[in-house]
């Protein structure tokens with residue numbers, strides 16, 4: 001097989017482990033904290049998770065562990081969108097299992113959770129694992145977005161677990177996938193099965209975090225990859241001095257990625273969806289904010305700049321959120337009728353009278369190309385697919401209009417030429433940074449210790465991440481501890497609470513203190529490509545967000 005020089009070099013990289021996990025497996029014991037409670041809606045969540053609610057947190061310590069050398073059969077699932085480091089979670093899990101007992105087996109469920117439902121597995125051998133160490137992607141077994149939710153799907157999952165004689169299932173996923181892991185853990189216990197379920201916190205979006213999960217894996221590498229590209233755009237535009245670059249960045253709901261990239265590159269404008277929602281900014285207010293920077297910079301004869309836009313922005317602008325909700329409900333009510341309308345004019349005609357006047361007027365105001373994106377196929381949950389709405393183009397169009405008006409009024413005399421970009425898929429399968437390689441390997445290894453220690457319904461946790469890896473603290477957090485009830489499909493469902501950007505948190509406050517200067521002056525930073533070999537401060541540094549959160 002042809003492999004790149006970097007891939008070959010990365011095979012040789014030995015991920016760093018926390019000191020408690022690095023020695024002999026016989027010396028890893030578990031210390032438990034006090035019983036835990038759900039984030040909110042405690043009584044209802046206790047009722048749903050009768051067998052698995054309220055377990056204590058677990059931390060690994062040096063000490064004796066009689067159970068650890070048991071022969072185990074484990075199945076692993078990669079769930080949801082790709083995130084750099086998934087292969088290392090599997091490698092850490094595999095190495096832990098084999099180090100403790102070479103007879104243990106690791107199965108990979110193919111294509112995501114549907115692999116468990118349909119019993120589609122592959123046995124993961126050392127040769128196969130070695131081909132994927134320290135590489136990006138989820139291609140070792142593939143991923144998928146199937147949710148295990150119907151009684152039949154739970155039954156089939158149990159059937160697979162029994163057929164394979166599984167001691168445990170490891171779910172590598174985001175908030176939704178780990179909510180699923182918690183429900184599966186509960187279902188297995190409630191149905192007399194000994195198959196344990198352990199989760200691992202994955203998502204480039206960075207919105208699966210709390211006091212025990214300092215960051216989800218993949219966020220570090222994805223942000224560094226986008227920041228390299230944004231830094232390159234900053235330098236290009238500072239050289240040519242003729243374009244404003246509008247860059248939309250992935251992160252379905254939360255703006256963590258945009259904020260981290262702003263720290264790494266210091267663009268002229270970075271929009272933060274959570275602030276826009278909290279301050280009830282309208283689309284016009286946002287356009288004004290961008291134009292203010294363009295006008296100021298034009299005054300300094302700098303007719304160029306960079307604007308960062310979080311992917312989920314449209315859903316946080318109150319008037320667009322209202323429009324999206326109305327569209328979702330109206331289309332869901334008469335889905336067959338709506339899908340039978342094949343052209344945009346018919347669709348708009350059908351919607352007039354069904355949407356409120358304000359929402360209809362807003363939709364009509366958008367350029368047709370953008371309005372059509374709001375009417376595209378819904379996702380399996382009936383929601384508009386925000387990543388397919390070209391917010392960056394919508395903003396450019398509105399900014400251009402506003403600047404023309406300002407020009408006519410003599411308020412602006414600069415030149416405006418723009419280019420749009422969307423960075424998302426480019427970062428999800430990058431070679432994991434050293435941080436993600438180490439963190440993921442440690443998460444996988446911790447998952448093995450949680451399994452060997454007989455625990456179920458836990459999320460693998462590795463903390464103290466701004467310290468050198470040897471000082472990281474590994475253990476597990478009960479999944480029910482992260483839950484609350486949220487409205488889904490018309491009823492209250494237990495879900496892991498999504499962590500959005502906190503407006504009173506250190507990262508946002510730091511950004512807020514700097515953005516006025518960035519909006520006017522050229523203050524770009526050029527982080528460059530992720531470095532895998534070289535000085536620690538260049539190769540092993542965690543994200544700025546993580547550092548600020550630790551201060």
Ligand code: FBP
Pocket residue numbers: 079080081082083174202203204205250251252311387428
């Ligand atoms: P996860 O939440 O599953 O980690 O996926 C995150 C993400 O990359 C989002 O940033 C993006 O909106 C979405 O997946 C894109 O989904 P798809 O891969 O289905 O196009």
